[in-house]
Amino acid sequence: xxxxxxxxxxxxxxxxxxxxxxxxxxxLSGIEDHIWALEEAYVTAYKNADHDSILALxxxxxxxxxxxxxxxxxxxxxxxxxxxxxxSPGTWNFKIDQTGIRIRDDMAIxxxxxxxxxxxxxxxxQTQATRITHTWIREDSDWKIxxxxxxxx
Numbered sequence: 667x668x669x670x671x672x673x674x675x676x677x678x679x680x681x682x683x684x685x686x687x688x689x690x691x692x693x694l695s696g697i698e699d700h701i702w703a704l705e706e707a708y709v710t711a712y713k714n715a716d717h718d719s720i721l722a723l724x725x726x727x728x729x730x731x732x733x734x735x736x737x738x739x740x741x742x743x744x745x746x747x748x749x750x751x752x753x754s755p756g757t758w759n760f761k762i763d764q765t766g767i768r769i770r771d772d773m774a775i776x777x778x779x780x781x782x783x784x785x786x787x788x789x790x791x792q793t794q795a796t797r798i799t800h801t802w803i804r805e806d807s808d809w810k811i812x813x814x815x816x817x818x819x
Contacts, residue, residue, distance in 0.1 A: 698767050701774050701802060704809055706762060708800075709780055713756045717748045725803055725810035733796065733816045758784030772804040779819070795819040 704723060711719035721744065728741040732751075739747050759782070766777040780796045801813040 694769050697769055697774070701767060701769070701776060701809060702762075702764060704802075705776060705778065705798075705800065708811070709760055709762060712752055713758065713760065715748075715752050715755045717745060717752075720748060721745065723811055725805075725812045728811060728813065730811070730814040731816070733818050756782075756784070758782045774802040774804075774809070776800045776802070 708720065708723050710716075711723070724741055724744060726741055728744065729738050730744075731738040732747065734751060735747070761781045763779040763781060764776075765779060766775075768775050777797070777799050780798060781793065782796070783791065783793045785791055795818070797817045797819060799815045800811050802809045803812045804810075
């Protein structure tokens with residue numbers, strides 16, 4: 667008799683567990699879409715030399731390592747880096763090749779390649795691929811970049 671009662675209970679628990687996993691996947695999918703939209707905004711802000719928008723996406727404890735720098739750059743140094751390296755809007759176009767994302771609680775990590783195309787000073791077409799990794803942290807409802815690294819391929 668006990669066996670007959672336990673079996674349906676196990677089935678109900680398994681069904682609830684599968685439902686909770688499906689809901690969790692749906693929630694993660696929405697967060698993934700949101701993070702990728704933030705990455706798109708980040709790259710667009712670089713193209714437009716919109717330093718305020720870039721800084722707004724960075725956590726105040728940010729530490730990143732751009733491929734053009736010998737050492738990592740902290741949040742307080744980013745404004746100078748932006749003015750020196752991205753002082754005016756770019757004429758290039760870009761595509762983001764999303765290569766990976768992982769989300770765990772209030773942290774997310776993204777890996778992607780920016781494929782930038784444009785003309786150089788001799789007006790010949792150029793393409794550059796840059797690998798990017800960002801670590802995002804959620805504080806309240808905002809996601810901010812806590813760390814990152816880039817590497818020109």
